[in-house]
Amino acid sequence: MNTIWSDNVQGIQTLYLSRKLRFDDVFFCQYRDSFNIDKDAELKILEIGCGPGALAEAMHRWYPNAQITAIDRDSNFISFGRHNVAGVEFIEGDAEHLPFADNTFDVTISNTVQEHIEPNAFLSEQYRVLKPGGICLCLSTRKELSCIAPCLKITKEEEEFWKSVTSEKILEEYGVCQYPMSEAELPASMEQHCFKDVTTNYAIINLTPDKPEYSVTMGERIIKSMRQTNLESIAIASAHSTEYKRAIDAVKSKFDERLRLYGEGIKQWDTSVLIIMIIRGKKR
């Protein structure tokens, strides 16, 4: 039983809601060509470090004939996935010692996981469990351009809360982002681990609630995902501080205001644009 990530780093709803947006069907056209996998084939796909399972869920929608397995070492995420995500087999386990035989999968995929796992283990384990000719897809967010609405500026209550958080070492302590690699190092590392035909592509995910092409549901989902991320960050950090209730109330009320403005059609044009790198390599 390991709940390190969900208890200390990112909560279930933070990951699930933000990734449901990132892997929404409106963005599939940006992933489809980079993935370059047969939509109709009966593939065996493994997602590594799946969190609560939003990418695995999207893969099930996008590749309906595939058999999807998802693995993470955090038991809260696995339990959430088992109860809330249909069509995916969730397994608790370690990406550095994958509990699968050699040559099992046609595709392995991960999103924002590589930087947290020792690179040799991360890539060589995927190489081992892929079938010859199998595809390794490694996704990671490289940059976020963001601009917040005036009503969402950090409040005095939040500022006081974050000052009161005594443990500043949460990320370091839990091995977060111990192995960052640049846009050049990651594909080179895949080649060093024997993957061939390595390619890199970038998807641009525009999360602007006021974008006219987005439905009201989509606009509200973007705002609510930000709200949940703010609330869960405070809840997680509150283990290191006692001063969190005022900050929680402040976040709730500023997001209520953002939703009110959105509901009344008063545009703020706040945005978050993600540049997602997609690296694809093939097992020899």
Ligand SMILES: C[S@@+](CC[C@H](N)C(=O)[O-])C[C@H]1O[C@@H](n2cnc3c(N)ncnc32)[C@H](O)[C@@H]1O
């Ligand atoms: C940034 S989160 C990304 C989660 C998910 N891919 C997503 O995009 O929502 C990193 C994930 O990697 C998982 N993780 C870290 N090290 C791991 C390991 N050695 N084996 C399995 N999962 C691991 C964490 O538990 C966490 O769920």
